[in-house]
Amino acid sequence: MPDIPSPRGKLTQDRDLSSLTWLRVGGVADYFFQPADEDDLCQFMRDLPSDIAVFPMGVGSNLIVRDGGLRAVVVRLGRGFNQIAIDGRHVRVGAAALDAHVARKSAEAGLDLTFLRTIPGSIGGAVRMNAGCYGSYVKDHFIEASVVTRQGERITLGADDMGFAYRQSALPPEWIITQALFEAETGDPAALAERIATQLAKRDDTQPTKELSAGST
Numbered sequence: 001m002p003d004i005p006s007p008r009g010k011l012t013q014d015r016d017l018s019s020l021t022w023l024r025v026g027g028v029a030d031y032f033f034q035p036a037d038e039d040d041l042c043q044f045m046r047d048l049p050s051d052i053a054v055f056p057m058g059v060g061s062n063l064i065v066r067d068g069g070l071r072a073v074v075v076r077l078g079r080g081f082n083q084i085a086i087d088g089r090h091v092r093v094g095a096a097a098l099d100a101h102v103a104r105k106s107a108e109a110g111l112d113l114t115f116l117r118t119i120p121g122s123i124g125g126a127v128r129m130n131a132g133c134y135g136s137y138v139k140d141h142f143i144e145a146s147v148v149t150r151q152g153e154r155i156t157l158g159a160d161d162m163g164f165a166y167r168q169s170a171l172p173p174e175w176i177i178t179q180a181l182f183e184a185e186t187g188d189p190a191a192l193a194e195r196i197a198t199q200l201a202k203r204d205d206t207q208p209t210k211e212l213s214a215g216s217t
Ligand SMILES: Cc1cc2nc3c(=O)[nH]c(=O)nc-3n(C[C@H](O)[C@H](O)[C@H](O)COP(=O)(O)OP(=O)(O)OC[C@H]3O[C@@H](n4cnc5c(N)ncnc54)[C@H](O)[C@@H]3O)c2cc1C
Pocket: 022, 055, 056, 057, 058, 059, 060, 061, 062, 063, 077, 095, 118, 119, 120, 121, 122, 123, 124, 125, 126, 127, 128, 129, 130, 131, 132, 133, 167, 175, 176, 177, 178, 213, 214, 215, 216
């Protein structure tokens, strides 16, 4: 058995991933790690033998895991990584926060990140994928992200480092986004709430939102 470190967070062996992906498919991950906090994640990455692959996972809305599963440590951020802090036009968000929640909280504070409301992922996945909707993309609002590298180093990446392109970024696949800082236009909270309601209604009208689909159908 490989020399797997013992973190403070939760480490599970042979974790079935099908219950964690949007399309409810996928086999078993060798290891599934839910770090307690960023220090725990850094230490784990430092101590993990370099020949063991790491795969960061959000809420699995853009993942199809094969039936054979993943020979890797799947890292999924949870409770320690879902804070939302608003300061002026800036929104600092933990990578586990759900896009929809961030859109709603920002709108309540009079900030327009409404495009996130209909994207069924987490902020980590949104930054990694440069998620976008209704003409707005993460890259339009992105200021910086906190990232933990495969070696367990904590770094901050700006927009120029991210290599954003259509629904993708150039972030190395084993690096883990823990937090992102966005800038948003201001708006009247009631008008932003109405925009969100309109977007949800539009999506319900044009997509099979009550069924499992991969979106953009
Ligand atoms: C019904 C439906 C509608 C959708 N609509 C849209 C849409 O309108 N616009 C749009 O852009 N996308 C859309 N998507 C795609 C998907 O929701 C987005 O790509 C979303 O941003 C993925 O986030 P996630 O948390 O689910 O990431 P996952 O699917 O778990 O992972 C996606 C990628 O991000 C990486 N990743 C996840 N978290 C982290 C992290 N913390 N650090 C580093 N890498 C990480 C993973 O390794 C993987 O490469 C839709 C999908 C569905 C199923």
